[in-house]
Amino acid sequence: MNFVHLPSELQLHIAEKLESRELSHLSRTNHYFYSLCTPALERLAQEPRGLLCALWWAILHNYPPLVQLLLSKGYDINHLLYGQLYFGTALHISVMARNHPLITLFLENPALDMNKLGRDGDTALHKAIVKHDLEAVKLLHAGGVDLEIGDMFGRTALLLALKYEHEEFMIFMEHEETMENEEIIEFLVRNGANLNVLLPAGTEPYITFLQGLVWVGSERLVKLALEYGADPEVRDSWHKRAIDNAVEWGLTGIVDILREVSLLLDTDVQ
Numbered sequence: 415m416n417f418v419h420l421p422s423e424l425q426l427h428i429a430e431k432l433e434s435r436e437l438s439h440l441s442r443t444n445h446y447f448y449s450l451c452t453p454a455l456e457r458l459a460q461e462p463r464g465l466l467c468a469l470w471w472a473i474l475h476n477y478p479p480l481v482q483l484l485l486s487k488g489y490d491i492n493h494l495l496y497g498q499l500y501f502g503t504a505l506h507i508s509v510m511a512r513n514h515p516l517i518t519l520f521l522e523n524p525a526l527d528m529n530k531l532g533r534d535g536d537t538a539l540h541k542a543i544v545k546h547d548l549e550a551v552k553l554l555h556a557g558g559v560d561l562e563i564g565d566m567f568g569r570t571a572l573l574l575a576l577k578y579e580h581e582e583f584m585i586f587m588e589h590e591e592t593m594e595n596e597e598i599i600e601f602l603v604r605n606g607a608n609l610n611v612l613l614p615a616g617t618e619p620y621i622t623f624l625q626g627l628v629w630v631g632s633e634r635l636v637k638l639a640l641e642y643g644a645d646p647e648v649r650d651s652w653h654k655r656a657i658d659n660a661v662e663w664g665l666t667g668i669v670d671i672l673r674e675v676s677l678l679l680d681t682d683v684q
Contacts, residue, residue: 456487460484468489473508478519481516485523491520491525502532502533502534502538502541503526503527503532505520505521506538506541509541509547510541514550521554537571539554540565540574542571543571544574546594548594551598551601552601561602562607562611567614568614570607570608572599572602573626575598575602579626603639604642609644610644611623621648622650624636624648624656625654625659628656631668636656640671640675646675647676658679661679
């Protein structure tokens, strides 16, 4: 008997037994089969793929129509998704996948909690810093993310970017990543990041952003930080300021910059 002559209920029952690829081919034959198979297709679309839930899979494989379908079916974009690679919300995952169109899509969704912490204790903005993704940082900032939320170690987005800048001197990094990381730091400084927030003692070899820039040895970024309000007098647990560190390490160029805005050194007083 010809398939098309079977009752609709029986056709649908048969269609539901097909593999997803076979069902897809069947649904493309004409509009009738497409409408008949739509319920089964939508059910299949919402099923997990291995350890990945449907929404996560759609993000990682860049299927915006499937993302839209899943959102229309009530998928929670703020749910902390679980899988082999990342822990976080749909926004976290789109950032880790460097999928800028989906980042924009989620940011435009009023249901999104853009500042929610993932299971790693960080925000989507922290993930963008980890990926050295300046464009994602700009999109998230334009969407209204909070620049001052700390990760599990108390590092804001700016201090996390500084951490990666510091590590440039300790581990090999691609030149392109290094340049983009500096651009991220500059972008955050120019767009209102708090330059005087303190890191918990012992988290890094410095506790302030300005001290961290001295470790990095960037005269340009030190000047920029001072221009945007970095306090040169903040002291760490060893009672040292940024200028004290610069003197100790023989960074004469940075010492000259900081002398213009810092109180006298102990050696000057003597």
